[in-house]
Amino acid sequence: MSEAGTLPPPTAPAQADRTGKPLSVTALRRTYGGVTAVDEVSMEIAGGEFVTFLGASGSGKTTTLMMIAGFCEPDSGSIVVGGRDVTRLAPQKRGLGFVFQQYLLFPHMTVWENVAFPLQLRGLSKAEQRQRVGDTLEMAGLSAMGRRRPRELSGGQQQRVALCRALVYRPPVILMDEPLGALDKKLRDQLQTEIKRVQQELGLTVIYVTHDQEEALVLSDRIAVMRDGRIDQFDTPRELFERPRTPFVADFLGAANFLTGQVEQRTPAHTLVRLDTGGVVKARPHEAAEGTRVRAAVQPGRLVPCPPDEGFCTGTVETVTYVGTLVRVTVRPDSDAAGEPVRLELPAGRAPVPGEAVGLTADTGNVSVFPDTGQGG
Known part of the structure; x- marks a missing residue:
C-alpha cells in the first residue's frame, strides 16, 4: 500500500x-x-x-x-x-467495469479476495495485487475489513466492496x-x-x-x-x-404545473401567455406565434404566493403538507378552466393556510412554454 x-x-x-x-x-x-x-x-x-x-x-x-x-x-x-x-x-x-444493484460478491471469499479477483484474472503479479487492492480498500474506507466475508458486512459496505472490485483494475x-x-x-x-x-x-x-x-x-x-x-x-x-425542452422532461424532472392558454405577445425578451384562467403570465422567449395555443409550465418550487389581485392566477388553498424543510401546498384556481390544482413547494413557516385566497406568480425565467398538443408530456 x-x-x-x-x-x-x-x-x-x-x-x-x-x-x-x-x-x-x-x-x-x-x-x-x-x-x-x-x-x-x-x-x-x-x-x-x-x-x-x-x-x-x-x-x-x-x-x-x-x-x-x-x-x-x-x-x-x-x-x-x-x-x-x-x-x-x-x-x-x-x-x-460494472457495478450491479445486486452486489454479486463471492460469499466464500474475503473482501480482499473479492477485490483481488479481477487482477488475478488479468495475471497481475502478487506485489501489484497487494498494492492495488490495499490502495483501493483504503480509498473506500474498508482497509480494516479485508479479512471479513460478505455476510459479515452491511449492505452499504458490500456495495462499496463491489465498487472497489470494479475500480481496482482501472x-x-x-x-x-x-x-x-x-x-x-x-x-x-x-x-x-x-x-x-x-x-x-x-x-x-x-x-x-x-x-x-x-x-x-x-x-x-x-x-x-x-x-x-x-x-x-x-x-x-x-x-x-x-430549461426543459419537452413537456415530458419538465414534468419528469421538475413535476411541473401546466397551465393552458394562448400567446398574446412575443418579444426577444419574453412570451406573454393569456391563460385560460384569465390571467397573463410572462414566460421565457418561445418561437410560437401570437394566437398559438400553448402550455405554460412552472415547477412547484418556483411558484410564489402573493395577494390575489397581483398574480397571474388566483385560487384557494386546499392542502398544506409539512415535509421537513418545506411545505407542499395545493391551490384550487378560481377558474374551472385550470383543471388540476396547482402545486407549490415553499419554505417551512412561510406557507398560507387552507381556505386562504392567494394569487400565484413566478419569475419570467422560471416559466417555460410548450405547444399545446392536447396530450400529456
Missing part, C-alpha cells in the same frame, strides 16, 4: 480515455419480439464525465447500458470505447446499474457522496442508470432523460431542470 493511501496512476487505457477519446454510441437499436426497447440512441461521452441514464421502467435506460456492457447485442448501431469498436465484442473483452469506463437502489435513503445519500468523490479524484468515466431524479441531479455532469427507448433531452442537470 502506498504511504499516502492513494491509488497509483491509471493504466494506459484510462489515461487515453481522459485525454479526449470519448465513448461513442451511434444509432443503437434493440427490439424484443416486435417491441422496440431502444430506438436509435446516439451520444458522445467524454473521458472523465459522469453521465446518467434517467427514466421510468421501460424507458430503455438499462437495455442501453447492457448493450454498452456487452450483455445484450444491438440489432443495429455501434459502440466505440477509446477509439476501439467494441460493438460485437464479448463483455470480458471490452475492459469495462477500467476506462465504469457502468453502474442502479447500484444504490436497495439501500435506505440515509445510506444512499452517503454513498452518492462517496461515488462522486472517487469519480472526481480518479477522473473516472462513469455511466450510471437510475430512476431517481434527485440521485441523477446530485451525481451527474450530464443526464440523458429517456422515454420509450429514445433520449428526450441530454443535458446538464441545471439545463434539464431550468
